[in-house]
Amino acid sequence: MNSPLAPETLDDAFLSGLRSPANGAPLRPAGPGLLTDGDTLWPCLDGIPYLRLGRHGLRTAAVEAIRAGDPVHALALLLADRKDSSVPAADPAASRAAVDAVVRGEVTAAEVMTALGYGGLGTYFLHRWCLPTYLSGQALLEAHAPRGGTLLEVGCGAGHLLRGWLARSGPAHGCDLVFSHLWLARRFTAPGARLVCFDAAGPFPFATGSADVCFAHDSFHYFPDKAHAFRELRRIARDGRVLLGHIHNADAPNYAPGTPLSVEEYTALLGPTAGYDDAALTRAALDGAPAEPVPSEKLSATPALAFVHGPPAAPAEPGWLTAPRPGVPLRVNPLLGPDGPRWPTGQFAREFAEDWPYLRRLTPPPAGTADAVADTGWDGTDPDVERLVRRRVLLELPERWS
Numbered sequence: 012m013n014s015p016l017a018p019e020t021l022d023d024a025f026l027s028g029l030r031s032p033a034n035g036a037p038l039r040p041a042g043p044g045l046l047t048d049g050d051t052l053w054p055c056l057d058g059i060p061y062l063r064l065g066r067h068g069l070r071t072a073a074v075e076a077i078r079a080g081d082p083v084h085a086l087a088l089l090l091a092d093r094k095d096s097s098v099p100a101a102d103p104a105a106s107r108a109a110v111d112a113v114v115r116g117e118v119t120a121a122e123v124m125t126a127l128g129y130g131g132l133g134t135y136f137l138h139r140w141c142l143p144t145y146l147s148g149q150a151l152l153e154a155h156a157p158r159g160g161t162l163l164e165v166g167c168g169a170g171h172l173l174r175g176w177l178a179r180s181g182p183a184h185g186c187d188l189v190f191s192h193l194w195l196a197r198r199f200t201a202p203g204a205r206l207v208c209f210d211a212a213g214p215f216p217f218a219t220g221s222a223d224v225c226f227a228h229d230s231f232h233y234f235p236d237k238a239h240a241f242r243e244l245r246r247i248a249r250d251g252r253v254l255l256g257h258i259h260n261a262d263a264p265n266y267a268p269g270t271p272l273s274v275e276e277y278t279a280l281l282g283p284t285a286g287y288d289d290a291a292l293t294r295a296a297l298d299g300a301p302a303e304p305v306p307s308e309k310l311s312a313t314p315a316l317a318f319v320h321g322p323p324a325a326p327a328e329p330g331w332l333t334a335p336r337p338g339v340p341l342r343v344n345p346l347l348g349p350d351g352p353r354w355p356t357g358q359f360a361r362e363f364a365e366d367w368p369y370l371r372r373l374t375p376p377p378a379g380t381a382d383a384v385a386d387t388g389w390d391g392t393d394p395d396v397e398r399l400v401r402r403r404v405l406l407e408l409p410e411r412w413s
Contacts, residue, residue, distance in 0.1 A: 021058040025184075025205045028218040032062050032209055038216075044077040044085070056086045057197045061190055062209040062216050066092070086110050089190040089208075090127060101127045101191070113198055120169075120199040121413045127191055134355045136169045136195070137413055141344055141370070141403035142363050144257045144315075146333070147292035148172045148228040150302055151256045151317050153332040154295075155285070156180075157324045160223030163247055165211055165240070166230025170196025173204045174409070179332055184222060186211075199409045212236055215243040222247050224324075228256035232269035238280060245320070252321035255281070257289045263314040274316065278307045281318050289315035296333045297369055297401055335400040337391035339407050341384040347373055347404070369402050376404050 029038045031048030038060065041047035046055045054061040054073040061070065069092060076085035087107035091100045109126040112118040118126075124133035139145050149172065156162060159181045167173055167185035169192050176183045184205045187193050193206040209216050211234050225244040227234075234240040244253045259271035272280070285304040290313075295302035310316055335341070346352045352373040354360035364370040375381075376399055384405060389396045399405045 021055060021060070022205075028221040029060065029207070030214070030216045030218060032064055032214045032216050035214065042078075044082050045074065054085055054089060056082055056089065057194060059190065059193050059197060059206045059208060060216075061089055062207060063092075063188070063190075064210055064213050083107060083110055086194075090194060092190055094188050099128070106191075116411070119411045119413055120195060120409065123195065123198075131356070131358065134359055136171075138346060138355070138359075139168075139171045140406050140408065141346065143290070143293040143367055144229050145171055146296035146403075147289045147315075147317065148226075148256050149175060149333050150292040150296040151228070151254055151287070151319075152176065152226065153327070153330075154292075154301060155252075155254050155319050155324050156224045156226065157252075158327045158331060161221070162224055162226060163217065163222035163244075164226045164228070165215075165244065166227050166233070167196065167204075167206075168192050169199070170201035170204055170206075172226075172228060173201040175332055177201055177203050178336060181223075184217070186215075199412060211240050211243075215240075215247060217247045219246050220249045223249055224252045224254060226254045226256070228254075231255045232259040232271040235270060237270075237272070241281060241320075248321065250322050252319075252324070253281075254317070254319055256292070256317040258316045258318065260310075260312075260314055260316055263312055265314055274307055274310045274313070277316065277318060281320050283307070283318040283320050284323070285319040286310055287317040288313045289317050292317055293367075299330055299334065299397075299401060301329070333401070335389040335397055335405075336407065337389050339388040340386055341381075341388050341396075341400065341405040342408050343376060343381050344373060344403055344406050345408075345413050346370075347375055349375065351375075373402075373404060381405070 031038055033051050034048055036048040038046045038048055041052055044056055046053045046060055052074045054077060073085040073088050087103050087110055090106040091103050093100055105126045109123045113123060121137050161182045162176050163184040164173060165186045167187050170185055173183045173185045185196055186207045186209060188210055190208045193208055196204060196206060225248040245251045259265045259269055261271040261273045286307050287302055288305055291302045384396060
């Protein structure tokens with residue numbers, strides 16, 4: 012992928028299902044790096060349509076740069092965008108330098124996040140592979156998503172969960188409010204995903220029934236109009252199958268506030284067919300055992316929740332998503348030093364490690380194990396290596412990650 016346009020990543024089948032959030036018309040190509048709905052031009056760089064409403068000035072500037080033959084400048088402008096004005100925009104010059112370096116293959120994802128001024132978010136993305144919320148998302152998908160189907164994840168961030176789905180299941184669509192998150196997914200974590208930047212507060216730019224399962228993990232409590240978002244997710248899912256993971260409970264303390272509801276309010280809105288304590292899903296991924304659903308009335312004091320709406324998925328092989336993949340190179344968790352875990356910040360330790368023994372007790376793998384799996388990975392039979400992967404001592408990381 013040597014061009015910032017990468018037009019091959021926006022295939023005809025995907026494009027045919029995209030709709031303009033402005034007028035609802037189908038989107039079609041309007042030249043390299045551009046889409047049109049008949050009224051408005053939308054940037055589409057690295058195969059990622061930028062369909063955010065309320066960003067007229069930025070969209071116009073990016074379109075003008077593309078039409079002037081400078082797509083790298085347009086990409087740098089989009090990478091500087093943030094979720095809202097509460098987060099300072101990235102430096103466009105630093106963004107452009109990051110683009111140039113990535114295209115040349117000279118930088119890691121960690122260095123790109125630093126150049127884009129991610130701060131604590133960069134720390135979270137860098138280490139998400141071993142965090143409780145990543146594991147609970149995997150377990151929820153494994154239990155309720157139809158293997159081999161098309162997944163649509165809204166609020167996908169940098170594409171961590173999309174990566175596993177693409178490798179073990181079927182096609183994946185990833186969506187986020189922030190363009191640079193999706194660009195990290197394109198360049199590092201999930202290059203084969205179909206990615207779209209849009210705002211969940213407005214129309215979802217997908218045709219009805221264009222996914223087999225819709226999924227939002229650690230994001231639904233942030234959506235300002237949850238009823239609207241849930242309707243859109245049900246509309247897009249062919250059988251109305253929607254999975255909502257790691258939703259914050261308004262009646263319990265949480266680190267990130269968002270705009271959570273109570274369990275009773277979630278239940279009234281979602282009409283779930285199953286509910287979970289999100290922490291139980293994390294433990295299921297750690298232990299290789301299924302999590303048990305919990306009646307909604309017993310979840311009132313649970314800090315983080317997960318809900319399933321729609322028909323059950325056909326039974327699948329246990330561990331198809333949470334177990335390590337045979338033959339995939341494994342690396343020692345970057346958080347591990349010779350004497351145990353080294354937390355990047357005190358906040359990181361308090362938010363993620365304090366309540367989880369598997370993180371607090373991370374220890375280096377036995378001598379020789381890391382070297383043995385660095386190239387060939389798990390052989391599919393060694394239970395000790397499987398345990399080290401499940402306990403996040405060993406990780407399957409993207410190339411040039413850190």
